Amino acid sequence: MNNYIENLNWRYATKKFNPEKEVSDENLEILLDSIRLSASSYGLQPYEVIVIKDPEVKDKLKSSAFGQPQITDSSYLLVFAYRIDIDQAYLDKFIENNSKTRNKPIKEFDGLKEMIQNSVLTFSQEMKEVWASRQAYIAIGNLLSAAAELKIDTCPMEGFNPDEFDELLHLESKNLKSIALTTIGYRSENDGLQNEKKVRKSKEELFTRI
Numbered sequence: 001m002n003n004y005i006e007n008l009n010w011r012y013a014t015k016k017f018n019p020e021k022e023v024s025d026e027n028l029e030i031l032l033d034s035i036r037l038s039a040s041s042y043g044l045q046p047y048e049v050i051v052i053k054d055p056e057v058k059d060k061l062k063s064s065a066f067g068q069p070q071i072t073d074s075s076y077l078l079v080f081a082y083r084i085d086i087d088q089a090y091l092d093k094f095i096e097n098n099s100k101t102r103n104k105p106i107k108e109f110d111g112l113k114e115m116i117q118n119s120v121l122t123f124s125q126e127m128k129e130v131w132a133s134r135q136a137y138i139a140i141g142n143l144l145s146a147a148a149e150l151k152i153d154t155c156p157m158e159g160f161n162p163d164e165f166d167e168l169l170h171l172e173s174k175n176l177k178s179i180a181l182t183t184i185g186y187r188s189e190n191d192g193l194q195n196e197k198k199v200r201k202s203k204e205e206l207f208t209r210i
């Protein structure tokens with residue numbers, strides 16, 4: 001079987017992590033790159049990720065995530081939070097970064113700027129927040145696949161109270177709202193789920209080929 005698909009079969013949403021086995025700094029940076037390099041609508045990356053290693057902070061957050069042990073037993077807890085301030089100032093900063101990175105005059109990005117002004121910036125606040133969180137989920141998908149390539153375990157999680165997380169991590173003052181989590185570490189031998197078959201729809205059910 002293709003190696004990539006083999007690794008996707010190997011991965012599973014890990015319930016029990018081995019708290020003794022830590023993800024190395026080098027591997028953490030690779031995983032963070034997989035998030036950073038993710039595609040996003042227009043490249044706007046309307047989210048940030050809080051990378052938590054501190055056991056005390058994790059401990060505080062655990063009760064706001066239904067006590068799920070992954071929070072404290074994994075090496076890192078990543079909190080994906082979308083930006084609530086997708087406005088003209090945010091767009092101007094984005095265009096400036098394009099110009100600097102590609103070493104081209106800012107004028108060359110007028111078309112892109114106008115396109116974004118006429119689309120994303122016209123969305124209602126509610127629609128902007130839905131749009132921004134969708135972008136964050138693309139990064140989570142990439143993270144899970146990249147981790148599987150490195151034989152590192154993950155658990156994507158929506159089972160938490162976003163309001164409580166926002167308060168504990170002071171996200172509101174940074175114009176952020178938490179939307180999803182991912183824990184990163186190594187599976188415990190005692191996690192029985194690792195031996196279970198993947199439950200998925202058949203290709204016939206999932207795909208319409210035209």
Ligand SMILES: Cc1cc2nc3c(=O)[nH]c(=O)nc-3n(C[C@H](O)[C@H](O)[C@H](O)COP(=O)(O)O)c2cc1C
Pocket residue numbers: 011012013014015068155156157158159160180198
């Ligand atoms: C957006 C999202 C939220 C999830 N939330 C949780 C969660 O809070 N706790 C948990 O243990 N698993 C959670 N999962 C894991 C799923 O239950 C799991 O991915 C699914 O059952 C498929 O199994 P597999 O990933 O092991 O192949 C979540 C998965 C996704 C994609």
